[in-house]
Amino acid sequence: MLKEKDPSILFSEATSGDRRSLGRLITMIEDGDKQSTVISSLAFKTPGHSHLIGITGAPGAGKSTLTSAVVSLYRKAGKSVAVLAIDPSSPFSGGAILGDRVRMGDHVLDPGVYVRSLATRGELGGLAACVPEVARLMDSMSFDIVIIETVGVGQVEVEIAALADTTVVVVNPGWGDAVQANKAGLMEIADIFVVNKSDRPGAKETVRDIEAMLDMSNLTTWRPPVCQTVGIDGSGAADLCEKIQMHNEFADESGLLSQHRSNRLKEEIERKVASELFSRAKSMMGKASVKSLTECVIKGELDPHEAAIRVVDLVLVEEGSNGQKS
Ligand SMILES: Nc1nc2c(ncn2[C@@H]2O[C@H](COP(=O)(O)OP(=O)(O)O)[C@@H](O)[C@H]2O)c(=O)[nH]1
Numbered sequence: 001m002l003k004e005k006d007p008s009i010l011f012s013e014a015t016s017g018d019r020r021s022l023g024r025l026i027t028m029i030e031d032g033d034k035q036s037t038v039i040s041s042l043a044f045k046t047p048g049h050s051h052l053i054g055i056t057g058a059p060g061a062g063k064s065t066l067t068s069a070v071v072s073l074y075r076k077a078g079k080s081v082a083v084l085a086i087d088p089s090s091p092f093s094g095g096a097i098l099g100d101r102v103r104m105g106d107h108v109l110d111p112g113v114y115v116r117s118l119a120t121r122g123e124l125g126g127l128a129a130c131v132p133e134v135a136r137l138m139d140s141m142s143f144d145i146v147i148i149e150t151v152g153v154g155q156v157e158v159e160i161a162a163l164a165d166t167t168v169v170v171v172n173p174g175w176g177d178a179v180q181a182n183k184a185g186l187m188e189i190a191d192i193f194v195v196n197k198s199d200r201p202g203a204k205e206t207v208r209d210i211e212a213m214l215d216m217s218n219l220t221t222w223r224p225p226v227c228q229t230v231g232i233d234g235s236g237a238a239d240l241c242e243k244i245q246m247h248n249e250f251a252d253e254s255g256l257l258s259q260h261r262s263n264r265l266k267e268e269i270e271r272k273v274a275s276e277l278f279s280r281a282k283s284m285m286g287k288a289s290v291k292s293l294t295e296c297v298i299k300g301e302l303d304p305h306e307a308a309i310r311v312v313d314l315v316l317v318e319e320g321s322n323g324q325k326s
């Protein structure tokens, strides 16, 4: 077993470019390690200037392929890039997803690129809570660009995708895809649409469908542009990068970016409060006072909701008395 190092030592090693230390820090955040609060606070105190880009869409839409193409362009422009791939189906924890490793193959040896997959281990809610922290760690490591690739199905994934400064929604040619994206709630979070696999028939029609959907929605400020790309040969990737840049500048100048970031912080606190309370309440379940409440519910003397309220009250009372002691 590797002895865990002090997170502040790992942090300074990671800052000076040690990728193993960076990897270990991420694992600690992923695992909800006790030390992760130290990492969070170090990262928070060392802000960088990253532009956080979310790339989302159905499995197989070409997100990883497109990400790789976009990374090449950023590298040509001299920007450092971190890619966080979130794959709910990945059986691996901490390692790179095999397919993505292949698609990101051109970049593995490039010191200006860091690719890491975040595994969910069945607990997507937990992941939603740790993604902002990992993204902030990447920011404090001074990456210019941080890309989060996530599958755009399911509420939590859509939530993760919406964490980004700029959210790119990837669809494929075919009417069904735009409709699916709409149903999954991706229309609302998209800052930019991409019709990838535009080498296939029906791309123009899909662009038109998306434009029609946009015409029908009440857009107030930014109208998401619709790009066409071919991930496998990189066509359209430069146009996508340009649109991403345009969105970033627009969001920055209009105040949308700082408003979005403030909302994100607020949501992050809410999520943390919920998970803190949950774990504290859970640790109370074994206590005699809670056991007797459970007994009352089983006997039919108390309903489960009332019992739950009393458990929460007990947690808060306990916190209060702890506070007085210290
Ligand atoms: N024809 C075609 N195939 C593509 C394109 N982009 C990606 N693919 C292929 O689609 C498959 C899924 O791509 P991947 O990037 O793994 O999708 P992800 O699941 O969204 O990350 C792979 O076999 C890619 O080679 C494209 O523009 N055109």
Ligand SMILES: [Mg+2]
Residues within 6 Å of the ligand: 063, 064, 065, 100, 149
């Ligand atoms: Mg992928």
